[in-house]
Amino acid sequence: MQIDGYEIRDAQPKDASGIIKCMQSVMDEKIFLVSDIYFFTERGEKDIIKSPEDLSIVSVKDGEVVGIMRIQRGVYKKLRHTAILSIAILKEHRRFGLGEKMMNEGIEWCRNRGIEKLNLEVFSTNTSAIELYRKLGFREEGRKVRQFRIFDEYADDILMTLFL
Ligand SMILES: CC(C)(COP(=O)(O)OP(=O)(O)OC[C@H]1O[C@@H](n2cnc3c(N)ncnc32)[C@H](O)[C@@H]1OP(=O)(O)O)[C@@H](O)C(=O)NCCC(=O)NCCS
Numbered sequence: 095m096q097i098d099g100y101e102i103r104d105a106q107p108k109d110a111s112g113i114i115k116c117m118q119s120v121m122d123e124k125i126f127l128v129s130d131i132y133f134f135t136e137r138g139e140k141d142i143i144k145s146p147e148d149l150s151i152v153s154v155k156d157g158e159v160v161g162i163m164r165i166q167r168g169v170y171k172k173l174r175h176t177a178i179l180s181i182a183i184l185k186e187h188r189r190f191g192l193g194e195k196m197m198n199e200g201i202e203w204c205r206n207r208g209i210e211k212l213n214l215e216v217f218s219t220n221t222s223a224i225e226l227y228r229k230l231g232f233r234e235e236g237r238k239v240r241q242f243r244i245f246d247e248y249a250d251d252i253l254m255t256l257f258l
Pocket residue numbers: 120126127181182183184187188189190191192193194195215216217220221222223225226227229
């Protein structure tokens with residue numbers, strides 16, 4: 095599936111600053127991600143992009159990184175069959191199918207590497223993300239109740255998993 099006007103591809107080191115900008119912009123919205131500040135430096139970001147253990151896929155429009163999906167495989171031997179997924183798309187570029195497309199590529203990448211269990215965490219208030227994850231087959235496997243306080247509202251931390 096092609097999405098008009100968007101390039102969806104593996105991230106390259108040159109995308110580091112664009113990824114940082116994209117992540118910070120989504121963090122500035124304050125309601126989707128735990129941290130309000132993206133701590134990676136450009137150098138740290140480049141290291142992750144280059145790591146063969148991880149996958150970083152970007153959506154790019156007119157040279158700007160507008161979305162990033164990352165999968166990080168468990169480092170410890172006991173966790174090597176698992177990976178953690180994270181995703182963020184700039185507000186103006188949501189609902190065009192980028193999230194679904196990037197995640198499908200990520201799931202394929204996991205399958206090709208023998209990863210058996212793909213995990214993520216999501217705020218119970220983030221209904222758009224939960225819809226997307228459910229559509230792709232993720233199921234809730236647990237939750238930490240009232241784990242987050244976002245402005246004046248509590249949210250649960252929902253642990254979701256896709257067995258591959
Ligand atoms: C969650 C997010 C990644 C979804 O990406 P997206 O590109 O907007 O989603 P897509 O256009 O690929 O939508 C795919 C499916 O997701 C679900 N979905 C996405 N946005 C939705 C919304 N606002 N309302 C309801 N369902 C939604 C639908 O099932 C949709 O399928 P459909 O088009 O057949 O209805 C995006 O909204 C985002 O980056 N949000 C902010 C950051 C964030 O929440 N990250 C995840 C933290 S755990």
